[in-house]
Amino acid sequence: xxxxxxxxxxxxxxxxxxxxxxxxxxxxxxxxxxxxxxxxxxxxxxxxxxxxxxxxxxxxxxxxxxxxxxxxxxxxxxxxxxxxxxxxxxxxxxxxxxxxxxxxxxxxxxxxxxxxxxxxxxxxxxxxxxxxxxxxxxxxxxxxxxxxxxxxxxxxxxxxxxxxxxxxxxxxxxxxxxxxxxxxxxxxxxxxxxxxxxxxxxxxxxxxxxxxxxxxxxxxxxxxxxxxxxxxxxxxxxxxxxxxxxxxxxxxxxxxxxxxxxxxx
Amino acid sequence: xxxxxxxxxxxxxxxxxxxxxxxxxxxxxxxxxxxxxxxxxxxxxxxxxxxxxxxxxxxxxxxxxxxxxxxxxxxxxxxxxxxxxxxxxxxxxxxxxxxxxxxxxxxxxxxxxxxxxxxxxxxxxxxxxxxxxxxxxxxxxxxxxxxxxxxxxxxxxxxxxxxxxxxxx
Ligand code: SF4
Numbered sequence: 001x002x003x004x005x006x007x008x009x010x011x012x013x014x015x016x017x018x019x020x021x022x023x024x025x026x027x028x029x030x031x032x033x034x035x036x037x038x039x040x041x042x043x044x045x046x047x048x049x050x051x052x053x054x055x056x057x058x059x060x061x062x063x064x065x066x067x068x069x070x071x072x073x074x075x076x077x078x079x080x081x082x083x084x085x086x087x088x089x090x091x092x093x094x095x096x097x098x099x100x101x102x103x104x105x106x107x108x109x110x111x112x113x114x115x116x117x118x119x120x121x122x123x124x125x126x127x128x129x130x131x132x133x134x135x136x137x138x139x140x141x142x143x144x145x146x147x148x149x150x151x152x153x154x155x156x157x158x159x160x161x162x163x164x165x166x167x168x169x170x171x172x173x174x175x176x177x178x179x180x181x182x183x184x185x186x187x188x189x190x191x192x193x194x195x196x197x198x199x200x201x202x203x204x205x206x207x208x209x210x211x212x213x214x215x216x217x218x219x220x221x222x223x224x225x226x227x228x229x230x231x232x233x234x235x236x237x238x239x240x241x242x243x244x245x246x247x248x249x250x251x252x253x254x255x256x257x258x259x260x261x262x263x264x265x
Numbered sequence: 266x267x268x269x270x271x272x273x274x275x276x277x278x279x280x281x282x283x284x285x286x287x288x289x290x291x292x293x294x295x296x297x298x299x300x301x302x303x304x305x306x307x308x309x310x311x312x313x314x315x316x317x318x319x320x321x322x323x324x325x326x327x328x329x330x331x332x333x334x335x336x337x338x339x340x341x342x343x344x345x346x347x348x349x350x351x352x353x354x355x356x357x358x359x360x361x362x363x364x365x366x367x368x369x370x371x372x373x374x375x376x377x378x379x380x381x382x383x384x385x386x387x388x389x390x391x392x393x394x395x396x397x398x399x400x401x402x403x404x405x406x407x408x409x410x411x412x413x414x415x416x417x418x419x420x421x422x423x424x425x426x427x428x429x430x431x432x433x434x
Contacts, residue, residue: 164348164383165347165348172382172383177382178382179380179381179382180380180381180382181381181382181383182382185347185382185383186382188347188350189347189350189351189385189390189391190390192350192351193350193351193354193391202390205376205386205390206375206386206387207380207386209375209380
């Protein structure tokens with residue numbers, strides 16, 4: 001699928017965010033019987049497990065399950081059906097929409113050259129079973145999932161944050177987390193290094209990239225016209241009354257006047 | 266009358282040079298600025314390039330050291346994350362006086378393009394900075410110029426300075 005073509009001339013003049021609330025078109029869900037390999041696989045899965053839904057999307061099989069059977073199903077997929085690599089594992093925040101997280105496992109079968117995605121939904125306060133015994137690569141992914149979304153994972157061998165510091169407050173990849181950080185995040189380094197009482201001394205972060213202190217003539221030039229460095233903000237600007245208009249901008253090179261060293265070179 | 270009359274005052278009279286303590290100490294300090302190897306992000310590539318043979322930092326006396334105990338100047342080259350902030354303060358406190366800090370690149374100066382929850386908005390929130398070096402990333406020439414400006418600054422300083430307050434995390 002290609003993105004629709006839009007004319008690009010004068011694109012700078014247009015408002016940047018005209019498309020802000022654009023909703024991506026749904027990718028069609030095809031029936032599993034379209035693909036022989038997938039159809040055979042889903043037969044075997046259905047014989048053993050209770051799955052909620054299965055369909056093919058963009059040539060990949062998507063299986064939606066109940067979160068409690070995730071480990072058993074992945075064991076089965078790995079050992080019986082040959083999906084022997086866990087490519088990716090993470091979650092999507094649907095808390096605002098449905099009050100749930102969607103956890104997904106993206107698998108690859110090297111022998112069949114097929115990909116399969118297992119999805120399940122859990123509530124905010126629910127924990128999910130670790131798939132670390134099935135795929136070792138799940139170790140760090142599950143820690144990252146906890147770090148970024150706050151999803152607890154049961155029976156993980158070393159369950160702690162992976163990217164953010166251990167004493168971090170909040171889960172940054174949740175949709176409700178502000179981009180510039182909550183209060184704990186904004187003062188994190190000050191609180192940790194100097195202590196809370198230093199907040200007043202250091203002051204808040206300057207997050208506005210265009211911020212200029214108009215009255216500070218030490219570090220910024222005054223808008224419109226220059227005052228000498230360090231002069232009071234409301235003092236008179238420096239006036240340049242006259243300059244020599246006849247003075248040449250570039251002096252022409254004069255062979256006779258100039259001394260040339262090492263002429264032979 | 267001595268056969269070889271020596272004019273002591275003229276240059277080349279005798280190998281004697283007159284100077285002040287400030288001048289000779291600062292001459293030594295400014296010309297052997299050992300830098301702490303402190304690459305944090307992409308700016309570190311430019312810092313490494315400055316250290317390598319084409320730009321050759323050694324001729325300024327800037328030799329990169331792997332230990333803060335042996336370093337005089339900390340070149341903060343790159344993005345300082347909040348997780349790392351305590352370590353930069355610790356390394357800074359471990360450097361022996363006198364010490365200087367060059368903040369290299371937009372990220373170290375102001376947080377740069379990383380206007381996010383995880384980036385410290387300027388290293389000067391955590392450690393005192395002597396020289397801010399603009400650019401993303403600054404070219405090696407810029408870093409060389411910054412070091413030369415720092416040398417200029419050091420030559421103007423008195424050798425008796427107040428110790429900067431320490432605070433170990
Ligand atoms: S200032 Fe630019 S080059 Fe330097 S660390 Fe930041 S993003 Fe990288």
